[in-house]
Structures are given as structure tokens and as C-alpha cells.
Amino acid sequence: MQHRSIFLLTVLFFLLISDTHAQAPPLRVAVAGISHGHSGWILGRTGKPDIEVAGIWEPDTALAAKAARQYNIPRNRFYTNLAAMLDALKPEAVLAFGSVYAHLEVTEACAPRGIHVMVEKPLAANLAHARKMEALARKHRIHLLTNYETSWYPSVHKSLQLALDSNYTGTLRMARFNHGHQGPKEIGCSPEFLAWLTDPVLNGAGALTDFGCYGANIMTALMRNEAPVSVTAVTRRFKPKVYPKVDDDATIVVDYPGAQAVIQASWNWTFNRKDMELYGTQAALSAPDAATLIRRGTSGRPQETKVTPEELKVYTDPFVYLAAVVKGKETVAPWSLYSLENNVMVVRILEAAKISAKTGKSVPL
Template sequence: MSQKIVLMGAGLIGREHAAMLRANPRVELVGIADVSEAAKAVADEFSARFFTDVREMLDRMKPDGAIIALPNALHVEAALACVERNVPCMVEKPIADSLEAAMRLVTEAEKAGVPVLIGHQRRHSPDIAKARQIVRDGALGRLVAVNAMWMTDKPVPYFDVAWRRLPGGGPLLINLIHDVDCLRFICGDINEVMAFTSNAIRSFEVEDTASVSVRFAGGALGTLLMSDAAVSPFNWDTAAGQALYFPHQPENSYHLAGTKATLSIPGMDIWRHETEAGHWQHALVRQHVTLDGSRAYENQLDHFADVIEGKAEPLISARDGAITLATVLAISRAGREHRTVTVSEMLA
């Protein structure tokens, strides 16, 4: 018997969730809640009941689970409505637009014992999962240095939506948060950050470019370069071919360097010496890692179905999502205050 799922938010990503729900035989989309007039047409298209209030939808439909794809500032209230009704939910990233709101949800969800899955879909991608395994198995040796890039050129109409131009909606929280979460998942927690941020291209209240240095708990150092105003193939979304509405342009966006080898992602090539006696003047050997070809968003939905059925714990819980958020907010603070910021300082 399929699980009855409701969707909160019928915008860009909400509509994609609706399509994936329709395609998956394990679930059934039964309701959509959104305040926009256009959302009614989306509900009709997917044969779902339409509501303008999330609580009314939850009370009337009594779903098995809910997917929350609302603007960042509305995530926590919608998720709390689910927790209050013992409805497992999946919350699009970020978990919240502030750490205070995020921790409120963490507290209530843990107290009620209601599973909350945060929608960092890249954790469900085969390249990210395999990279984590490679690092944990010690195939790279001791991790020394990490480099990540997310750069693309967003079009002018993208910013017609006001919240994307305002604090709580910039590319740190919309985009780089994915890369931070991936690096946390693969390499371990980040303890401290330094950053330069700039809004020189668009002069919005939020940044358009950032250069970040991080120190991982395991001792490795990392650099992250982000811009949503630069023409580039160097972003995971297009490089991995996992994005829902972008072309696949094979490239690498992450490089993980260790004492034994280096891994590039999502190309999944390991570069190492042929023997342990090899050194810098010897040619390196390239080993390609084959993946299973599965799709991140589809894997995420299957995982959410498992969470609803009690077969799995959320791959990224509300608390885990809050730590990713705290790390990104530490980057934002470091850029504003021109100093090193620790993640523990944010969580304190």
C-alpha cells in the first residue's frame, strides 16, 4: 500500500517533488499547500487536493508524510506543524533561515520522537556516498587538503523572487550549503572558518561571491570558492549530471588530497603512486571508480519512504542539518567580521 504524502510549496523545487512523487509507486501525492494562485493549477495537474494553509491540509488529509519546499523562513513552522501531528517530514535545505529556529525544531522533533529528514539530496548521490566510503576506508591515506568550487551565472529573472535578494536567501544558504554539507559528510565536521564575501556584482544585501578557508576536525585544511555571478562548469549540479533542470557538463568540483592518493569528484578518478615506494618524480596512476548510476533525488525519496515506514533513520537529521547550517552561518559571520569563526561559537 502506497504512503500518502502532502507537499508544502509548489514553486520551482516543489513542482519537481510533485513529479517525483507521481513517478514513485511507493508513495501517492494527495495534497498541496501554497498561498500562490499558480499553485492551484499545479495541484490540479497532479490530481492533488489544494490548500492554502498547511495545518488545515495536515488535519484534513492525515498523511503518512510531508515534504516541505517552502521559502527558507517558513521551513520550521511547517515542520513543527508536522511534528505536532506525529507526521514524519522531509524539509528542503536549509533546515531554517536562522540557527535559533533550527534548534527549536531540533528540540521539538527529538522530544516528540518524530523523524525529520533534511533535504540535502547530494548525500543520496552515488558519487558522494562512494567518496565518503573511500575516505573512511583510508584509500587516500590521511586527508590533508580539500578544494571545492561552486560557480555559475544566475540569470536576472532568478532574482525577481524577493527573498533570494535578502538576508537568509543568498547563495551561501541556497547553494554553498550543499557543498559544505557534502564536505562534512565525506570528510568530517568543520571546526573553524575564515572568509571573504562580496556583493560587488549585484549590490544586493546578500553576497554573490565568497572565498572560504576551513579547518576540519581531523586536521585537514580546505578552500571553497563560490559565486553565482561567474560563467563556469565548476559546480557539482552540472558536473555530476544529477541536477533536475540543468544540463550535464562533466567536470570536477571537489578534490580531496591525502597522503596516499587524491580523489576528484564527481569524475571519480583516484590518482596515486603505482607502488608505496613511489615519489613525486614518478608518474601517477589513475584509477577510475565506477558508480551505480542511481539518481540522487530518487534515492532521497526512497530513503524518505523507508524513514516513514520505520526502516531507516534519517541520513541527515534535524540536528545534523542544524550543524551544516551553523557552519554556513559561521562562514557568513567570518565574512562580515573579518575574523576566524568557530562552529562551536555559533552553536553555543
């Protein structure tokens, strides 16, 4: 009888442990700003128990009311005061979906409270903001992550993996990044989004910031801790009547001691694209979309493969990645796509590109 009781207690214990593991508490987050067109990624994220949106800070009450109706969110979850929301809700992390300029304000509010932050790309609107954000994150020991759509692409992860393997591609010599679309107004971005996306202060620039950051982010991950030697850029305003305050096209050349990156960012292309080409001394890789990888050896013949998240065990949801990092299940590798050091370098490259475009000269880093 005693042995039977011990057995039943043991079974009950393991059932309780199993149930607790299966029902791990969700990451409790708050949203800071919803004017970014990507805010729907979190506001409309339903049916997944891993993230709990406890509250939303949005000072534009009309925009807040619109989002409440669109996503069926109770109005009492919206706040007009960021500090009051953070103190009332005490979230584990905050997701910033306002202007790029507002990323500093969000970090200044969250870091001293020990709240982790994920911002939409790029990290900051200018280098001074990036440096302040970096200092705050390191001082208060919070994670400060930057989210790019291309960070979820299996083809990008596989390209990084293979390009960093010198036996596969040889030494990297040239990288070309093509990121852009027809233009934010042309594709139907909301008035609230356009208001700051086309503002040289609130966004930092136009297409140069909006799409130039992708190539800078991936190239920095490829080069790891090797800084560029110089940055040279040319910007254009092909549609000054549509975008009178900012550039709508940018070509950025980033030089390294043994390699070069050409970043093409545009609001003038006939279709949406996010693709790249990497050229090594032994082979070239191209990633035309999120799931396709093409290798060409010295013969030039293409070898196409499909890449799956399961194969690489990569994250295809930024919020799942954030939860894993905050809960200690995932470590942010130095110079990796989401990392702070990478994204400070991205802002350094973009800042140098803006100066180069303005002066007509290469800018040393």
C-alpha cells in the same frame, strides 16, 4: 481430498501474501509550499506508485492555480491553511518546498502531530531556527531530513566510503568543494523563487547559503562527530544591480584540528557545477560529476572509474529514501548526509561564515 484442500489453501495464502507485498501502500505525503524551483520534482513525479501526494499547502493562490494547470492537479488538493490541511489529510510525511525561513513553520506544525518532515537544503535560514527544529524533532520523535541533490550522487557516496577508509586515501587533509552556477536570475528561476532566494532573511544569505551548504554537508559527513575549530569567510557582490540584498559569491574556509575544507559557492560561474576534491596523505579523490570518480596516487596519474547506483546500492531518488526511512526499511546513520545532526552542523558553519564575512575575522566554533 483433505491433503489437496490444505495444499490449495496454502497456495492461496502465499499468493495473497505475495500480492499484498507487491502492492504495498504508498507513502502518503503532503507538500508544504511550492515556491521553490525544485517543487516540480514532486509535483511532476507521476507513474510511480510509492508516493501519494494527498494535498498541497500554498498560501499564494495565484501560484497554486499556476501549478494546478501545469501539473494537472485538481484544485481541491490545494489548501491555504497548513494546520487545516494536516488535520484533514493526516499525511505520514510532509515535503517542504517553500522558503528556507518557512522550514521552521512547517516543522512546528508537523512535529507535534507526529508527521515526519523532509526539507530542501539547507535545514534552516539561521541557527536559532535550526536549534528549534532540532528540539521539536527530538521531542516528538519524528524524522527531520534535509535533501541535497548531491546526496543522490553515486560519486559522492563512493568518495565518502573511500575517504573514510584510511587504507585507501590515508588521512584526509584537504577538501575542496565547488558548487554554483551563473546565478538564479540568469538561469531563469521563477519570480516566486527569486523573491525569497535573494532575500537575506528568507534564505539566510545569497550564494553563501544556496551553495555553501553542499560542501558543509559533505565535509561534516567526512568528519562525522568532529566539529570545526573555526570558520573564515569572504563574500562578494559582483552583481549588486542584480542581487542588491545578498552576496553572490562566497569562499568559506573550515578548519579542523587535522584538516581543512575550502568551500566555493557562487552565482557567477560560467557553467553549472557541483564537484569536489579530497586530498589524503596517500591518495586524492575527485568527483567531477554524479557518476565519475578519479583517484590519483602520489604519482599524480589519474585513474578514472564510473560509479553506478546499483554497485553501491544507494538511493538516487530522495522520495524513495524518505519512504524507506518512514516505513522503517532504512535507518538514517548518524552524521550521514540527510541526518539531523549533520544538518544542524551545516547551519552552524553557515552562520559562522556570515559572521566572519561581516566582521573580517575567523569565527571559532
